[in-house]
Amino acid sequence: MSQMNTRVLLARRPADQMVAADFAVDTQPLGTVGEGQFMIKNRYLSLDAGFRQWMNEGSGDNYLASMPLGEPVQSIVLGDVVESRNADYPVGSIVMGRTAWEQYSIADGSDLMSILQPDDGIEVHEYLCSLGPSGMTAYFGIMDIGQPKQGDAFVINAAAGGIGCIAGQIAKAEGCTTVGIAGGSAKCDWLKDTLGYDQVIDYKAASSLEEQLQQATPNGIDIVYDNVGGSMLSTMLGHLAENSRIILCGAVSQYDKEGGHDAVGNMWELITKRARAEGFMFSDYIDRYPEAIDYITNMLKAGTLVSPVNWSEGIESTGQAFVDMLAGENFGKCLIRL
């Protein structure tokens, strides 16, 4: 009997409240490796909130196409090349790239695919966390757009997530006073105790985000790292310091909106505060990854970076784990171990 491949498909377009039944697990015989292709036995799948956007009908844009129904859900994966007809990706290579939620992937070297040279003493899964897309996004957002200076007030939302937990620590290492925003008191305690945020804001608490921002940053925010968008971004823009920088990284509160994202308010503040808001995609920086990898590897080796993983086990767990992540149940970067 031929070898089988278990995959997780996008079964239907998620409604505003995504549920695990939006996905379906199926098992198919493994495909064959064509000329120029290679087969990856995936070790880990990375769950990335941004992919929720491209699960919507008609959501294709200049970055990715809308995911087709009935096909495996797109994902960044890390695994081992087990069969190859591509000389650049020999059997035994450890690779990372964008394929899908599946045990085995057939790839051709496109779609962010690269061979990893794991550093001794660094666990391989770290190349999907602080040394992978999450870490690259955190680092280049802060360094290039945030341009941190000693004493800057740095405020980030989704602060306990894959990007948030790395970004908060990099900003602190650059001399900022860090304020992490997350949902729930347990998560906020964890932000302070485990990730070392200077201050925390529970956006689900009784007192308003506005009041809590005023208290945490009485002189205004110098750097906003925005993963959430929508009304939370509007509130943060209403609280800027002069010459502030707004890193537009994601809009997780908006990915389930049918008919487009909500308008963002307080844009006038950008003018009077001489602020600069800039969006980016981590893949823009591919030529400069080594700079970020050096920086973050040094922090890991010095023991000055905590890189927490919210693990789930087995391909079948993937859909529910993604739903739980969007609901804010994750503490740290969500990975599936296959």
Ligand SMILES: NC(=O)c1ccc[n+]([C@@H]2O[C@H](COP(=O)([O-])OP(=O)(O)OC[C@H]3O[C@@H](n4cnc5c(N)ncnc54)[C@H](OP(=O)(O)O)[C@@H]3O)[C@@H](O)[C@H]2O)c1
């Ligand atoms: N620009 C880029 O290149 C790039 C690359 C990767 C990811 N991103 C973006 O980075 C952001 C974080 O992605 P991630 O993969 O690291 O996910 P993550 O932060 O690990 O998980 C998403 C988190 O968002 C928070 N959240 C969900 N819905 C929310 C809402 N309505 N209001 C406020 N917070 C909400 C939840 O935490 P709490 O509610 O508990 O705080 C949840 O844990 C996403 O917006 C993603 O699109 C951008």
